[in-house]
Amino acid sequence: xxxxxxxxxxxxxxxxxxxxxxxxxxxxxxxxxxxxxxxxxxxxxxxxxxxxxxxxxxxxxxxxxxxxxxxxxxxxxxxxxxxxxxxxxxxxxxxxxxxxxxxxxxxxxxxxxxxxxxxxxxxxxxxxxxxxxxxxxxxxxxxxxxxxxxxxxxxxxxxxxxxxxxxxxxxxxxxxxxxxxxxxxxxxxxxxxxxxxxxxxxxxxxxxxxxxxxxxxxxxxxxxxxxxxxxxxxxxxxxxxxxxxxxxxxxxxxxxxxxxxxxxxxxxxxxxxxxxxxxxxxxxxxxxxxxxxxxxxxxxxxxxxxxxxxxxxxxxxxxxxxxxxxxxxxxxxxxxxxxxx
Amino acid sequence: xxxxxxxxxxxxxxxxxxxxxxxxxxxxxxxxxxxxxxxxxxxxxxxxxxxxxxxxxxxxxxxxxxxxxxxxxxxxxxxxxxxxxxxxxxxxxxxxxxxxxxxxxxxxxxxxxxxxxxxxxxxxxxxxxxxxxxxxxxxxxxxxxxxxxxxxxxxxxxxxxxxxxxxxxxxxxxxxxxxxxxxxxxxxxxxxxxxxxxxxxxxxxxxxxxxxxxxxxxxxxxxxxxxxxxxxxxxxxxxxxxxxxxxxxxxxxxxxxxxxxxxxxxxxxxxxxxxxxxxxxxxxxx
Amino acid sequence: xxxxxxxxxxxxxxxxxxxxxxxxxxxxxxxxxxxxxxxxxxxxxxxxxxxxxxxxxxxxxxxxxxxxxxxxxxxxxxxxxxxxxxxxxxxxxxxxxxxxxxxxxxxxxxxxxxxxxxxxxxxxxxxxxxxxxxxxxxxxxxxxxxxxxxxxxxxxxxxxxxxxxxxxxxxxxxxxxxxxxxxxxxxxxxxxxxxxxxxxxxxxxxxxxxxxxxxxxxxxxxxxxxxxxxxxxxxxxxxxxxxxxxxxxxxxxxxx
Numbered sequence: 001x002x003x004x005x006x007x008x009x010x011x012x013x014x015x016x017x018x019x020x021x022x023x024x025x026x027x028x029x030x031x032x033x034x035x036x037x038x039x040x041x042x043x044x045x046x047x048x049x050x051x052x053x054x055x056x057x058x059x060x061x062x063x064x065x066x067x068x069x070x071x072x073x074x075x076x077x078x079x080x081x082x083x084x085x086x087x088x089x090x091x092x093x094x095x096x097x098x099x100x101x102x103x104x105x106x107x108x109x110x111x112x113x114x115x116x117x118x119x120x121x122x123x124x125x126x127x128x129x130x131x132x133x134x135x136x137x138x139x140x141x142x143x144x145x146x147x148x149x150x151x152x153x154x155x156x157x158x159x160x161x162x163x164x165x166x167x168x169x170x171x172x173x174x175x176x177x178x179x180x181x182x183x184x185x186x187x188x189x190x191x192x193x194x195x196x197x198x199x200x201x202x203x204x205x206x207x208x209x210x211x212x213x214x215x216x217x218x219x220x221x222x223x224x225x226x227x228x229x230x231x232x233x234x235x236x237x238x239x240x241x242x243x244x245x246x247x248x249x250x251x252x253x254x255x256x257x258x259x260x261x262x263x264x265x266x267x268x269x270x271x272x273x274x275x276x277x278x279x280x281x282x283x284x285x286x287x288x289x290x291x292x293x294x295x296x297x298x299x300x301x302x303x304x305x306x307x308x309x310x311x312x313x314x315x316x317x318x319x320x321x322x323x324x325x326x327x328x329x330x331x332x333x334x335x336x337x338x339x340x341x
Numbered sequence: 342x343x344x345x346x347x348x349x350x351x352x353x354x355x356x357x358x359x360x361x362x363x364x365x366x367x368x369x370x371x372x373x374x375x376x377x378x379x380x381x382x383x384x385x386x387x388x389x390x391x392x393x394x395x396x397x398x399x400x401x402x403x404x405x406x407x408x409x410x411x412x413x414x415x416x417x418x419x420x421x422x423x424x425x426x427x428x429x430x431x432x433x434x435x436x437x438x439x440x441x442x443x444x445x446x447x448x449x450x451x452x453x454x455x456x457x458x459x460x461x462x463x464x465x466x467x468x469x470x471x472x473x474x475x476x477x478x479x480x481x482x483x484x485x486x487x488x489x490x491x492x493x494x495x496x497x498x499x500x501x502x503x504x505x506x507x508x509x510x511x512x513x514x515x516x517x518x519x520x521x522x523x524x525x526x527x528x529x530x531x532x533x534x535x536x537x538x539x540x541x542x543x544x545x546x547x548x549x550x551x552x553x554x555x556x557x558x559x560x561x562x563x564x565x566x567x568x569x570x571x572x573x574x575x576x577x578x579x580x581x582x583x584x585x586x587x588x589x590x591x592x593x594x595x596x597x598x599x600x601x602x603x604x605x606x607x608x609x610x611x612x613x614x615x616x617x618x619x620x621x622x623x624x625x626x627x
Numbered sequence: 628x629x630x631x632x633x634x635x636x637x638x639x640x641x642x643x644x645x646x647x648x649x650x651x652x653x654x655x656x657x658x659x660x661x662x663x664x665x666x667x668x669x670x671x672x673x674x675x676x677x678x679x680x681x682x683x684x685x686x687x688x689x690x691x692x693x694x695x696x697x698x699x700x701x702x703x704x705x706x707x708x709x710x711x712x713x714x715x716x717x718x719x720x721x722x723x724x725x726x727x728x729x730x731x732x733x734x735x736x737x738x739x740x741x742x743x744x745x746x747x748x749x750x751x752x753x754x755x756x757x758x759x760x761x762x763x764x765x766x767x768x769x770x771x772x773x774x775x776x777x778x779x780x781x782x783x784x785x786x787x788x789x790x791x792x793x794x795x796x797x798x799x800x801x802x803x804x805x806x807x808x809x810x811x812x813x814x815x816x817x818x819x820x821x822x823x824x825x826x827x828x829x830x831x832x833x834x835x836x837x838x839x840x841x842x843x844x845x846x847x848x849x850x851x852x853x854x855x856x857x858x859x860x861x862x863x864x865x866x867x868x869x870x871x872x873x874x875x876x877x878x879x880x881x882x883x
Binding site: 348349351352354355356358359360362363364365366367369370373422425426428429430432441443444445447448450451452453454455456458459460461462463469499502506531535552556557559560562563567576577580581584590593594597600601604608 | 629630631633634635637638641642644645646647648649651652655703704705707708710711714715717719720723726727729730732733734735736737738740741742743744745748760761763764767771821825827828832841842845846849857858860861864865868869872876
């Protein structure tokens, strides 16, 4: 009886000591996406708390939102899911008047990559996907998506668990567009992926970072920023953009309908576009935030990094993932086929 | 005087809760399974058998078969390991029994996810265990311990073994070990006594152990997700994929129905077997 | 003694099997290296980092809140259910029994998705409340069966004696049944609490914004990296579990 009473008291104390009356900003984003320092600075400046939930794919974020997870103020959809969110009327209009820092947007880069300034959103980050590998374990690395066809690395490779990215890799390898709706091209890419599949350990979109850092995996299909983070700590890891062309997705900031903190969300977006803050973020995520005033605040090592800032030639071979509308079903069926081999 | 009113009153709270939060959600699944989905995570008007038909595509059948197969192997190995363990526990001293039971149950009280994660680290291709096994020439340097069926089965057996040990031990505890002596006095050998006297009398325990491993194994989701490879997808993973990635709730529902059927069938068989053995016992007048 | 020796060795092997990963977790939690596998020296840094992780404490708070809530409600409902199942033998109780038994044999995934679809259909926002509801639902069955099995072994002689002396049902209930039942209710509550704290799959399906529980937090750590903190967390949890079990054991031994 005494133990029970003691337990109850402890719990009551714990619970009553943890309530706050501050405003809370709920952010739903990818993992490791915003520099914790940036979050702290915002919390201090605007006297609020920021609560971060993470997802590992656009699709699972969309599913959660669609199935009733309201309460998020800011989400980070990639452009192709942004189209879908707009069609489904799940976003609120962003008041650009409240975001004066938008004047820093690097329109040249946006145009070059044919990313648009979409409705109800602000471009946040450009993510490039390519191949990360352990150069201390591999002497002759192949500069192609066909690295995944090498049986000598069997069981030590992963590809992204993202059907657009992975099928896209197959399409790029065969010389087709990442946004193809041609059933023959998609089938050819699927067959190619089924061949590569034999050498893969898993389809993994997040754990490949740790995997390559601990040498669990030797070759991973991953995002440039993620691998750069590992490279900074481990010189045994390197990254390349395959010669057939890498894949870009542009991530945007958006505000879902029924977001509780509409004003605060705008303040956060504006805060993110503060050039020094953007630079702070870029240092952490190692992806490009298209803020032309931010680049000057980066160290030279980062400014000249070919992985972070690929050459115009490399950029030219890259392709942006776009929404394919109802043809996405073809990709679903292809992904099922690939997953079951 | 027991009144009907009192009975209903006592039953009402729990029955209502389960009605609303268990029975109705289950019907919602049945409802969703027969509705056509749209591409955007919702459902459309009208009814369709497409989701049920899609269950019979090779893709899904492979997964269904694999789920059943994994569960059967896991259950078989668990039973094989749990039988001697339960036997030992039942006829060791009371003090030993308490300590051993505690030792068996406590790991089970730590977080399930953490235990799966521990196995992932243990089976790391450059980890301590792998290096030891290579040193002892049990495996080659390029044998993979992770991301294959072996890893999934190993961790599943690890997770569900306590569920098999406990019911078997409970049944073995009630066994009168004097019967062993009696059988051998009548001329039976040790193993004859074991198979013809011990096993049949703990049959209810075996059946319970079977169910307690088989059913959760059929619903496995986390283990294949974390230590499984590309070819080790089971129903649980597929349902999660359809729900969270493909946003195809009707198909997730039809897969769920398939899982429910696959679980119900062995259950019915086991119940029939248990009722049958109860009848036999009654006939023999024990 | 062939059978005895064989079964002894199997039991021993099983125990080694059980504790192998746990031992590994504890050892690597003191490893200086960021990535397990290579021992780089003894260090407590992961424990220090663990205690300053704010998200962890929030997740723990959520888990405790839901755990206590689900335990309380399911204990009350479970006790009532067990009492009615024990006392009456009608068709209603047969149906009642089926209703309580079925959740025990439904796999987690099914329960999770059915509740998710249900909440979506009635437009109930996903969050701490939906998790609480889900947990109470599956805990209810376990609590009921624990209490029911104890009810069936109650000392009926005392109850009959009290009835003979003219006590009515409620007097018997409060003064005889409930005190005798109390250990069983406590066991049931403890079981419910454990199940709730450790639940992952069902919670994963019905969680909403900002309603991260401890298992969900652990899962996200596993998915998004930072492995050594998990080892430290695991060790803390294991030690805590042993401690709680030890305390409970001592108390029950005292009572006896």
